[in-house]
Amino acid sequence: MRVLVIEDDQDVASYIGKGLREAGHTSDHAANGKDGLFMAASESYDAMIVDRMLPGLDGLSIIRTLRASDNRTPALILSALGEVDDRVAGLQAGGDDYLVKPFAFSELVARLEALVRRAHPETTDATTLTIADLEIDLLKREVRRGGRLLEIKPTEFRLLEYLMRHRGQVVTRTMLLEGVWDYHFDPQTNVIDVHISRLRSKIDKGFQRPLLHTIRGAGYKLGDG
Amino acid sequence: MRPRGGGKPMPARIWRTSTFRFAALYMVLFAISVVLLLGLVYWMTAGFMARQTDETIETEIMGLAEQYRRRGLNGLGQVIGERMRADPDGSAIYLFATPDYKPLAGNLDQWPPLVADADGWLNFPRQDTEAGEVPARARLFVLRDGLHLLVGRDIRDLVRTEAMIRRGLIWGLGLSVALGLLGGLLMSRRINRRIEAINETSREIMNGDLSRRIPDRGSGDEFDKLSEQLNAMLDRIEELMEGVRHVTDNIAHDLRTPLTRLRTRLEMLQSAAGEDLDGAGVAECIAESDQLLQTFNALLRIARIESHGPTKSASVALDQIAGDVVDMYQAVAEEKNVALEADVVPVTVAGDRDLLFQALVNLVDNGIKYTPPGGSVTLAVAVDGDDCCVEVRDTGPGIADAHKEKVTRRFYRIDGARGEKGNGLGLSLVAAVAQRHDALLEFADANPGLVVRLCLPCAVQTAPTNRAH
Numbered sequence: 175m176r177v178l179v180i181e182d183d184q185d186v187a188s189y190i191g192k193g194l195r196e197a198g199h200t201s202d203h204a205a206n207g208k209d210g211l212f213m214a215a216s217e218s219y220d221a222m223i224v225d226r227m228l229p230g231l232d233g234l235s236i237i238r239t240l241r242a243s244d245n246r247t248p249a250l251i252l253s254a255l256g257e258v259d260d261r262v263a264g265l266q267a268g269g270d271d272y273l274v275k276p277f278a279f280s281e282l283v284a285r286l287e288a289l290v291r292r293a294h295p296e297t298t299d300a301t302t303l304t305i306a307d308l309e310i311d312l313l314k315r316e317v318r319r320g321g322r323l324l325e326i327k328p329t330e331f332r333l334l335e336y337l338m339r340h341r342g343q344v345v346t347r348t349m350l351l352e353g354v355w356d357y358h359f360d361p362q363t364n365v366i367d368v369h370i371s372r373l374r375s376k377i378d379k380g381f382q383r384p385l386l387h388t389i390r391g392a393g394y395k396l397g398d399g
Numbered sequence: 400m401r402p403r404g405g406g407k408p409m410p411a412r413i414w415r416t417s418t419f420r421f422a423a424l425y426m427v428l429f430a431i432s433v434v435l436l437l438g439l440v441y442w443m444t445a446g447f448m449a450r451q452t453d454e455t456i457e458t459e460i461m462g463l464a465e466q467y468r469r470r471g472l473n474g475l476g477q478v479i480g481e482r483m484r485a486d487p488d489g490s491a492i493y494l495f496a497t498p499d500y501k502p503l504a505g506n507l508d509q510w511p512p513l514v515a516d517a518d519g520w521l522n523f524p525r526q527d528t529e530a531g532e533v534p535a536r537a538r539l540f541v542l543r544d545g546l547h548l549l550v551g552r553d554i555r556d557l558v559r560t561e562a563m564i565r566r567g568l569i570w571g572l573g574l575s576v577a578l579g580l581l582g583g584l585l586m587s588r589r590i591n592r593r594i595e596a597i598n599e600t601s602r603e604i605m606n607g608d609l610s611r612r613i614p615d616r617g618s619g620d621e622f623d624k625l626s627e628q629l630n631a632m633l634d635r636i637e638e639l640m641e642g643v644r645h646v647t648d649n650i651a652h653d654l655r656t657p658l659t660r661l662r663t664r665l666e667m668l669q670s671a672a673g674e675d676l677d678g679a680g681v682a683e684c685i686a687e688s689d690q691l692l693q694t695f696n697a698l699l700r701i702a703r704i705e706s707h708g709p710t711k712s713a714s715v716a717l718d719q720i721a722g723d724v725v726d727m728y729q730a731v732a733e734e735k736n737v738a739l740e741a742d743v744v745p746v747t748v749a750g751d752r753d754l755l756f757q758a759l760v761n762l763v764d765n766g767i768k769y770t771p772p773g774g775s776v777t778l779a780v781a782v783d784g785d786d787c788c789v790e791v792r793d794t795g796p797g798i799a800d801a802h803k804e805k806v807t808r809r810f811y812r813i814d815g816a817r818g819e820k821g822n823g824l825g826l827s828l829v830a831a832v833a834q835r836h837d838a839l840l841e842f843a844d845a846n847p848g849l850v851v852r853l854c855l856p857c858a859v860q861t862a863p864t865n866r867a868h
Contacts (some may be wrong), residue, residue, distance in 0.1 A: 193663065277659065279667075357758040360696060360700070362760060363731060365764075369727075390685070
C-alpha cells in the first residue's frame with residue numbers, strides 16, 4: 175500500500191519510512207503541515223500517518239480540512255499526548271486511529287493495515303463471519319468449527335468476533351484491549367494472552383490446522399495458514 | 400488521597416502548653432511582688448501606728464514612774480487624775496493596783512484577766528460605754544513595794560487600719576492571681592491559635608498537598624516572620640521535589656524513544672533471521688524491552704495523572720467498571736485456581752472511566768497475584784454514607800502494618816518472600832488515580848488477607864444499568 179507520512183521530526187519520519195519499506199509498502203514524506211495537506215489532497219494514498227504537532231498547520235486541522243472536502247483517506251494520528259481527552263479530540267477531528275509516541279513499529283503497521291482494511295469492507299452487513307471451517311453467527315452468538323457447535327463464553331465471543339473482523343491481519347494486544355474491552359489502560363499481567371490461550375483451546379484444540387497464531391513481539395493473527 | 404480521618408490530634412490541654420506555663424510563672428512572680436508591696440505598705444502604716452502607740456505608752460509609764468519616785472503614791476494618783484481629765488474621750492487607760500491586783504485608782508473597773516508577756520505588754524478588750532467592747536493595748540509596770548501600774552491606749556483605730564490593709568492584701572492577691580490566670584489563658588490561646596495554624600498546614604503538607612502554605616497575618620510580628628521562613632523553606636522543598644520528579648520523568652521520557660527503536664530493530668532482526676535462527680534469544684530481548692517500556696510508561700502515566708488537576712469528569716457507573724474488570728480477570732483467576740467474585744450495587748461517580756478501570760485492574764491483579772491457589776478475591780462496590788466505595792478483598796498473606804503506609808510509594812516492594820514479578824508501580828498508580836479523584840485509599844487486614852478500599856464521593860444518585868456478574 176501507499177502511505178503518506180506527515181511528520182516534522184526527521185528521525186521519526188525516516189524510521190517510519192524504513193519500516194514501511196521493509197514491510198513491503200511505499201511511502202511519501204511531507205515535513206510540514208502545508209506540504210502534507212497539499213500532497214494528501216492532490217494524490218491518492220491508501221492511508222496517511224499524521225503527526226499531531228506540526229509547523230505551519232497542525233495535524234488535526236489537516237484531517238479536518240480533508241474530511242470537509244470529502245477526502246476519506248484513513249488517517250492515523252501520531253502524538254506525544256496520550257491523555258484520553260487528546261485521543262477523543264483526535265478522533266473527533268476525523269482521525270481513524272490514534273497512536274501515542276513512542277510506539278512499537280509492529281503496532282503502527284498492524285493498526286495501519288486494520289485501517290486500510292476497514293476502509294474497504296468486503297461485506298457490509300454480514301451476519302456470519304467465516305474463515306476456513308470456522309464460522310461465527312453474529313445474531314445467534316454461535317461459533318461452529320467443521321459444523322460442530324463450540325461452547326464459548328460471551329467475552330471469548332467478543333474476542334473472536336474482533337479477530338474474525340481482522341482476519342488475516344496482525345492484531346496487537348493494545349488493539350484487542352481497545353477493540354474488545356474498550357478501555358485505554360496498561361494491563362498489569364498478560365491478561366490478553368490468557369484470554370487468547372483459552373480461546374485457542376476452544377477453537378483449535380482437536381483440529382488439525384491451527385487458525386489462531388501468535389506473532390512474536392507483535393500480537394496475534396487469525397488466519398488460514 | 401483525601402486527608403480525611405488523618406488523625407487530627409485534639410488541641411493539647413491548655414495547661415500543658417509552654418505558653419500557659421510561662422504565663423503561670425509570671426503570675427506567681429506578680430503575686431509575690433503584690434504581697435511584698437502590700438507588706439511594705441502594712442509595715443509603714445499599721446506598723447508605724449503600733450510602734451507609735453507603744454512609744455507613747457512607754458514614755459507615759461516612764462513619766463509616771465518618775466512621779467511616783469519623786470512624789471510617792473499620792474503624787475502618782477494626782478498625776479493620773481490630771482491626765483484622765485486631760486483626755487476626755489477616754490482613749491488613754493490607766494490603772495493603779497495593789498500587789499494582788501486590787502484596783503486603787505484609774506479608769507478601768509478591774510484588772511484585765513490576762514497575763515502580760517515577758518516585756519509586760521498585753522492586749523485585751525475593754526468595755527466602752529458607747530462602743531461596747533473595744534480593743535486596747537497596755538503595758539504593765541511594777542513599782543517599788545510591788546504595786547502594779549497599767550498604762551494603755553484604745554487601739555480600735557489601729558486594729559481597723561490593720562484589718563483594712565489585710566483585706567486589701569487578700570483582695571489584691573486574689574485579683575492579681577485571677578487576672579494573671581485569665582491573661583495567661585488568653586495569651587496562650589492566642590499563641591496556640593497561631594501555632595495550630597502552622598501545625599494544620601504541616602499536617603496537610605504531610606498528607607500530600609505540598610502546595611499549601613502557612614497563612615500570613617501581615618502584622619509583621621515574630622509569628623509572621625516564622626511563617627515566612629517556613630514558607631520559604633517549603634517553596635524550596637517543593638522546588639527540589641519538583642526537580643527530582645522532573646528529572647525522573649525526563650529520563651523515562653527520553654529513554655522511551657531509543658528503547659522503542661531498539662525494540663523495533665530486534666523485531667526486524669527477528670523477522671529477517673527467521674524463526675529458527677536464535678529466535679528465542681531475540682524474543683527474550685523483545686520481552687525484556689517491553690518490560691522496561693511498560694515501567695517507563697507507568698512512571699510517566701503516574702506523573703501525568705499527578706500533575707494534572709482534577710479532570711473534567713464524566714458520570715461513570717462504578718459497578719459497570721467493576722463488572723468489566725471481573726469479566727476481564729476471571730480467566731486469569733481461573734488459571735490460578737482463585738475464585739474471583741463480584742458483589743456490586745449500582746453507583747455512579749464523577750471520574751475518568753479509563754483511570755478508574757486501571758486502578759481496579761491493578762488492585763484485582765495484585766489480589767490474584769498474592770492469593771494462593773484455592774483462595775478467593777472479591778470485588779465489592781457499595782455505598783457508605785456519601786461515599787461510593789470499591790473494596791478488593793483477598794485471602795493472601797496481607798500487608799504488615801509497617802508496610803501499609805509505604806506500599807503506594809514508587810518502586811516500593813515488600814521484600815523477600817513474595818518474589819512476584821511486577822514493576823512496583825501498580826499501587827502508586829492506584830494512589831495517583833485516587834488522589835486525582837479526591838478519593839480515600841485504605842489498606843486494612845481482612846484476617847486473613849488484605850482488603851483495599853477506595854472511596855470516592857458519589858455522584859447524584861441515579862441508577863444505571865446494572866451489569867453485575
